Amino acid sequence: MAHIEFVDETFRDGMQSLWGMRLQAGMALPVAGNLDRTGFNRIELSGSNHFEVLVRYCKENPWDSLDALVEAMPRTVLRSGMRSNAMGTFRTSSDAIMDAWMRQLNRHGCRSFWIYDLLYNVDKMTRLAKVAKEFGSEVTGALMYTLSPVHDDAYYADKADKLSASPDIDTLLLYDTAGVITKERMATLIPAIKAKSRGKPLEMHANNLLGQSAKNYLDAIELGVSVIHTASRPMANGPSVPSTEIMVHNLELLGHTHSLDKRQFQAVADRMEQVGKAAGFLVNQSAEYNLFSVQHQIPGGMTGTLKAQLAQHGMSDRLDEVLAEVAIVRKELGYPGMATPFSQLVGIQAVLNLVHGERYKTIPDEIIEYALGNYGQTVAPIEPNILDQILSSPRAKFVKDNPPEQPTIEELRKRYGTRDDDELLLKVLLPEADLERMKAAGPLKRDYPLLSSPEMEQVGRLMKLANLPVVQMQSEGLSLTLRS
Secondary structure, eight states, rough: BBOEEEEEEEEIIIIIHHHHHHOOOOOOOOHHHHHHHTSSOOOOOOOOOHHHHHHHHHHHOOOEEEEEEEEEEEEEEEEEEETTTTSSSOOOOOOHHHHHHHHHHHTTTTEEEEOOOTTTHHHHHHHHHHHHHHTTEEEEEEEOOOSSSSOOOOOOOHHHHHHHTTTTTTTTEEEETTOOOOHHHHHHHHHHHHTTTTOOOEEEEETTTTTHHHHHHHHHHHOOOOOEBBBOOOOOOOTOOBHHHHHHHHHHHHHHHHOOGGGGHHHHHHHHHHHHHHHHOOOOOOOOOOOOHHOOOOOHHHHHHHHHHHHHHOGGEEEEEHHHHHHHHHHHTTTTOOOHHHHHHHHHHHHHHHHHHSTTTOOOHHHHHHHTTTTTSSSSOOOHHHHHHTSSTTTHHHHHHSOOOOHHHHHHHHHTOOOOOHHHHHHSSOOHHHHHHHTTTOOOOOOOOOOOSSHHHHHHHHHHHOOSEEEEEETTTTTEEEEE
């Protein structure tokens, strides 16, 4: 039997997968102490994409939000994740920006990081790991699992070897964004990774889109995984990770041990369910086993984006066609891993192919940058005829003549007119108008109103359906007028 550690994903993957990154500090702070007392190995908080959403849609200062959560959880090491070559958006960021991002997260209290790169620019990953070590922080190198003819055991073993060779990488993380790994696949993959891990612990993160990730965790533990990623039940499952509650239950039945205080579970679950319902967000999700997901491997959060894009073009009934096209585009582009940014880029290209009725008639700049190698070396070659179309597209010459720049941090401070790196990073991420609206909204709100009742839920549904600026509702005990 094994002792298993847990990384909590309630405030990161759970809210990213189910709430579209819209977790505000006031939603989480009332139970942050409960999470902190639970005994998690690490509690993960969000990174740059969450920062963008907080500023743009919630008008909340993300640095203030991070500080409040760090202060509320002093017992537990707090973790954040980052792409090796981009702080935000689907494009790349300069090394100076990435180093500044790592330093500021450390200065605000994060002391554990997982770093990923779907094309495995190991030099960039290990450079960021070295920056984290300036603060004595822990670093996990991510192995982003995906299905393709080229992502075999030897491929992942090679990446594990290169990452574990760095003295600044402390653990390895097998990360299955689409939840498509199987027991049979793990039976050879995990031993191949561990053989090249130099004895460094192996973590596992698996989103539960096919409803099989809880079982996969148990199988992975039998093969030597010692850390698993879970979330409070309302924030778990569906496109999120398995619940902490079910994994603790399963481990105990099998005789494994853990360090979690189960008495803390219910308060967190109750709060997150109440907040989710009050805000109109998904909670308590489940997923049916759908083999189509194995073909397109779109992460759960990306499905909502595709639906929104299709709705803009009056094509909401064509989602299955888009997902089929996603599988084709991914093959043509050399099987990039299906996580940010490539899941979005492949998905956008698939939508454009169907919208225009002509494949690759319109090609985003980011696809051109990918073909030019600006993201790194592709896993497999782009199909020659597709590469020709991309590089002969109208925007190709401009993109090629304007490669990503590498300004120094001093040049960036001068460009954006600030020596405060918190402010600098927000200015790099977002337009000034968004930042001004955030500032005008006032100080951080430390609670969130739980206005939830059958009447309020009905009002919420009406607001989503109504096209008029005013919605009125009246019942025996309630008269309500809402103006947008």
